[in-house]
Amino acid sequence: MATGITKREQHSLDAISALDFYEEQIPLPNEEAPVTLTYPNKAAITDIVQPFPRRFICVDDQGEKPLAKLPDNSFILDDNFFVLNELICENKKADLFYLDPPYGTGFDFHSRDLDHAYKDTMRQATYLEFMRRRLILMRECMTDTGSIYVHIGHQMLAHLKVLMDEIFGSNNFRNLITRRKCSSKNFTRKQYANINDYILFYSKNNSYTWNQPGVKPEQEWIEKEYPKVDELGRRFKLVPIHAPGTRNGETGQPWRGMVPPPGKHWQYVPSKLDKLDKQGDIHWSRNGNPRRKVYWSADKKTALTDYWEQYRDAHHQSIKITGYPTEKNLEMIKMIVGASSKPNDLVIDPFCGSGTTMQAARDLGRRYIGVDASFSAAKATLQRMRHGLKLMGDYVSGKSKQAKQLVLSDVGKTINSCTFITDSCLLDAYNAEIRELSSI
Ligand SMILES: C[S@@+](CC[C@H](N)C(=O)[O-])C[C@H]1O[C@@H](n2cnc3c(N)ncnc32)[C@H](O)[C@@H]1O
Structure with a gap:
């Protein structure tokens, strides 16, 4: 724009950007172009969203039944990549995704008795591409009024924010929620003690389901x-x-x-x-x-902010849990389900672990599908959904009593059924283990 003053004079008036000064030598970025994350072997979207030949099978006491479609209110033991592609083929859409994937910690996770639960050892680009492929699929199978909440640690938060802006559009970013996950820790390292994790909240569009949540003030x-x-x-x-x-x-x-x-x-x-x-x-x-x-009246509530201090994970003996490592706070997920879905909506957790999201959805009258690739997660989820939670439960350890005995002696009632599904390849490879799970 012609202002009648030289560039040098303009800079002395408004010295904001060093880039402006070198404008002629270094071109400015195009403001219209989307900001993207670059790393090698980023797959084309057409290679990600495509049907994969998988046959899904319901396994129960009666035997095995091939399924034409994935039913609601089920747990699917499989890699979520195949399940999400199947949901797209079936045109089955989620009103709400909550996911708590591996965080890129570099650790293996175990039960209290050191039985293996799941690996979290992918690094940088491999991790990001793993997440990107699945997030692209999730966007494909979300309703127009749908939302997605991605729970993540500090390790990959910044990268995932850029990836989600890329996939969902930065205009559909709603909140970065900071959740206090535990009490303050001892000083063991030369850095500040880490007590929070984060939730990235996006919607598919502007017209997303929202039931304003309120909190009772102190x-x-x-x-x-x-x-x-x-x-x-x-x-x-x-x-x-x-x-x-x-x-x-x-x-x-x-x-x-x-x-x-x-x-x-x-x-x-x-x-x-x-x-x-x-x-x-x-x-x-x-x-x-x-x-x-x-x-002041007792029914008055204040708006819930993007700092959640009240939803810590199990930290004392009177909290009912499955004992799965990294199991999330049930009340926190109930809050999310209540705020971002309506009764009878479909809630999907593609990294469901011990099935916390499935229980939250069921308790609030929503339909649900949970997916996990871990046998320990399958055991914890089926126990929780079919027989309920226990004080300081341990549904993960292989050394714990048989599922059925545990149910009869410790919990004592069947709450509800939850259809157990897996795919034919897994069933062929792990028939005995899957049969055992089906009888929980
Ligand atoms: C942090 S844990 C989830 C814990 C869960 N929110 C809960 O409350 O119990 C992450 C889960 O993702 C699962 N997972 C990792 N990669 C997966 C994949 N490709 N498909 C399905 N599940 C996967 C792991 O087995 C693990 O149970």
Whole structure:
């Protein structure tokens, strides 16, 4: 743009970007071009979204039954890549995805008795491409009003944010939620103690399902926000009865001989202010300044922020769990399911571990599908969904009592069934193990 001043003068006026100064030598990036993550062997979308020949089979006490379609309310033992492709072929769409994939920690995860649960040893580009392929598939099988929540650690958070912007569009980014996962730790390293993990929340479009979640505030907050107490013991606060902006109508006219302060108008017409005063809802200060009383009521909630302190994972003996490593807080996932889906919607967790999302969805009257490639996860999920949770449960360890005995002696009731599905290749390779799981 011609401003009539030289570039050097402009810089002395507005020295924001060093790049501008070298504009002629180094071209500026095209602002319209999407920002993408670059690494070798990034597969073409057409190679990712394509039918794979898999045959899904329901396995139960009665035997094996090939399935024409994947049913709701089921757990599928398989690599989620094949399941997501199958869902696309069937045109079956999720209203909500919650996933808590491996975080790129470099660790192997075990049960309390050191039985293997799952590996998290993929590094950098391999990990990112693993996630990218699956996120592309998830976007394909999301309803237009759907949302996706990706729970992740600090290790790959920044890379995944860029990948998700690429796949879902940065305009569909909703929140980066910080969740406090545990209490403060001892100082064992030359760095700050890590107590949080993160959730990336995106929607497919602008018109996504949203039921505003609220939280009951702490007593300390209530007392600070509503500092006054009336003769009946009710807490209240005082707020001005004027609002910014001038008006020519009734709300700009004098009330009880007072004009609104300069640049303001009354929040209500004079007749409404008279009514509030008659009801005792206007408080008059000693120097005659009127303010409105706003009472605290027990059903009032405050907006849930993007910092979640209240949803830590199991940390004491009175919490019911399956004992699966990295098992997430059930109440946290219930909150997500309640906020981002409607009754009877389909909730899918493609990395379901011990089935926490499936239980949250079932408890709130949603349909659900959980997928996991680990036998330990299958055991934990089927135990949870068919027989319930236990205080400090250990549904993972091979050394724990047989599933059936555990159910009869410790939990004692069958809660619900959950269809157990796997694919024909796995069934051929691990027939005995899969049969054992089917009888949980
Ligand atoms: C962090 S854990 C999930 C824990 C779960 N949120 C819970 O509450 O129990 C990640 C899970 O992803 C599973 N997983 C990893 N790669 C997978 C894949 N390609 N397909 C299906 N599951 C996979 C692992 O077996 C593991 O159970």
